[in-house]
Amino acid sequence: MIALVKQARRKHGLVSLTFHGVGGDYLTTSAQAHEELLDYLARHRDEYWVDTFANIMTHVRQQQTAASQSPGAH
Structure with missing residues (x-):
């Protein structure tokens, strides 16, 4: 999982991790x-933004709206 997080950072991307079975259940994460x-x-709080999916998507929508309203936007 850490490798996935690091890869998303290198690519300036987003990774969403959802846990339903930490230590047990049918889809397990130890x-x-x-x-x-x-x-x-x-340990890397200054490099990663960790938040709820809802808050992140609100931010993404705000960024998309701002970009579409900026001069030169198509």
């Missing part, structure tokens, strides 16, 4: 892998 991801993100 508790250790989850903790490693959280620790990595906490």
